[in-house]
Amino acid sequence: MEHLLAQVRDSVEVSEAGALVPIVRSVITDERHRLAAGVKPAADADLVDAVLVRLEALGDPTLTIPPRVINATGVILHTNLGRAPWPRAARAAATAASSGYGFLELDPATGRRGRRFRAVEEHLIALTGSEDALVVTNNAAALLLAVGLAGRRGAIVVSRGELVEIGGGVRIPEVVARAGARLIEVGTTNRTRAADFEPPLGDGRARAVLRVHPSNFAMAGFTQSADLEAVAAIAHRHGAVVIDDLGSGALLDTAAFGLAHEPTPTERLTAGADVVVFSGDKLVGGPQSGLIVGRRDLVARLRRDPLARAVRPDKAILAGVAATLALYRAGRAVAEIPVWRQIACPPEDLRARAERLVAGVPPTAGIDVAVVEVASVAGGGSLPGQTLPSWGVALRVPSPDRTARALRAGPERILARIADGAVVLDLRTVQPSDDAAIARRLVADAPPPRG
Numbered sequence: 001m002e003h004l005l006a007q008v009r010d011s012v013e014v015s016e017a018g019a020l021v022p023i024v025r026s027v028i029t030d031e032r033h034r035l036a037a038g039v040k041p042a043a044d045a046d047l048v049d050a051v052l053v054r055l056e057a058l059g060d061p062t063l064t065i066p067p068r069v070i071n072a073t074g075v076i077l078h079t080n081l082g083r084a085p086w087p088r089a090a091r092a093a094a095t096a097a098s099s100g101y102g103f104l105e106l107d108p109a110t111g112r113r114g115r116r117f118r119a120v121e122e123h124l125i126a127l128t129g130s131e132d133a134l135v136v137t138n139n140a141a142a143l144l145l146a147v148g149l150a151g152r153r154g155a156i157v158v159s160r161g162e163l164v165e166i167g168g169g170v171r172i173p174e175v176v177a178r179a180g181a182r183l184i185e186v187g188t189t190n191r192t193r194a195a196d197f198e199p200p201l202g203d204g205r206a207r208a209v210l211r212v213h214p215s216n217f218a219m220a221g222f223t224q225s226a227d228l229e230a231v232a233a234i235a236h237r238h239g240a241v242v243i244d245d246l247g248s249g250a251l252l253d254t255a256a257f258g259l260a261h262e263p264t265p266t267e268r269l270t271a272g273a274d275v276v277v278f279s280g281d282k283l284v285g286g287p288q289s290g291l292i293v294g295r296r297d298l299v300a301r302l303r304r305d306p307l308a309r310a311v312r313p314d315k316a317i318l319a320g321v322a323a324t325l326a327l328y329r330a331g332r333a334v335a336e337i338p339v340w341r342q343i344a345c346p347p348e349d350l351r352a353r354a355e356r357l358v359a360g361v362p363p364t365a366g367i368d369v370a371v372v373e374v375a376s377v378a379g380g381g382s383l384p385g386q387t388l389p390s391w392g393v394a395l396r397v398p399s400p401d402r403t404a405r406a407l408r409a410g411p412e413r414i415l416a417r418i419a420d421g422a423v424v425l426d427l428r429t430v431q432p433s434d435d436a437a438i439a440r441r442l443v444a445d446a447p448p449p450r451g
Helices: 002-011 017-036 044-058 088-098 119-128 139-150 172-178 194-202 228-237 265-270 296-304 306-310 315-329 338-344 347-359 400-408 432-444
Strands: 069-071 075-077 132-136 155-159 165-167 182-186 208-212 241-247 275-279 290-294 369-379 382-395 413-415 417-419 422-426
Touching: 002 017, 002 044, 017 044, 069 432, 075 338, 088 315, 119 132, 119 265, 119 290, 119 315, 132 139, 132 296, 139 155, 139 165, 139 172, 139 208, 139 241, 139 275, 139 290, 139 296, 139 306, 155 172, 155 194, 165 172, 172 182, 172 208, 182 194, 194 228, 208 228, 228 241, 241 265, 265 275, 265 290, 275 296, 290 296, 296 306, 347 369, 347 382, 347 432, 369 422, 400 413, 400 417, 400 422, 413 432
Parallel strands: 069 413, 075 369, 155 182, 155 208, 208 241, 241 275
Antiparallel strands: 132 290, 275 290, 369 382, 382 422, 417 422
């Protein structure tokens, strides 16, 4: 090993020579396996080259991040693909924040320690009308922190119809228990009235109410949910606080884009919620984060909670979230935030793109490809059951599974869906600049001509 290590050190310059040892050891281990299999010993130069190749790969950023994927599934917030693509402004802000030092927790006027990067919170206050705001790593963390307002061994009231699983196998009763609070269930699975909250609040058993918006499922039929304004009136009369988990947290009116109306943080605060929590990487369309808005005194309590430090985001995420929210305040959300640009894209524009894409595939390619009308969804647990009319291309192939698998591989990875025996590429979630890449892959992966 020392002989090979010395040769490698003569061939490459590194600032930490000790980093070479495990790489050299792994190459030697692989060579021993080859020798045990009866393979001819490799020359010293070949072993040195093997070490240098592995060393170079460690410095290649493309090998340490998930490969870029063209999302042709029609699922806008695809959880398995990282949910919301960041707007250009957020990417630039995060890059700038991570490339050097900044006044993260320093007051430039006094030169002393100050409030942690306040820009995000100021944007949230302006956008929602809240008294104060706080940002944490994700909405699950925001919910866990907010439930802590019930106090250790305190009780929190939740409708049985809202005891949901919020993703990743995490369930509301488990969140309440982990926060150290006791759960008091009221109502039934399908029907809960505001009056159901009166007994546990009136007799002092609970000092907090948790409302969970059903952002990832829908119930139909003989159902009733308690009006937030009425519940808040009961809670406030008895000195209790109301926490509202909005989940997706739209900052724009989804009904304006042909979807069902999704309640906004402003609406929930106006209706009486004291604290509202929602995601930053769903319908907000920015980096993963949990956004908390509400009463100044309650947000101050959350900020002082020791758990808040454990779930605070880093400077790059804060910068990215701030840049995303700034686009809303500037009136440029639909134009520049990918999630809203995709939601707002007119179906006729998508049809025109699909027609151009199909027309660009030469007849000699031998591909059965056609323009098809499809339906896109928000995804990510947002707007369940809601769809957007869309257009794409369908590939009629002998083996849709094999074709879909082939599209997922290669230098230009394309994730499609299979429907009605065909591979379907929904263009709503495809950037227009990627249409050419799709056309290239269709031709490159075409079956050889018969005869």
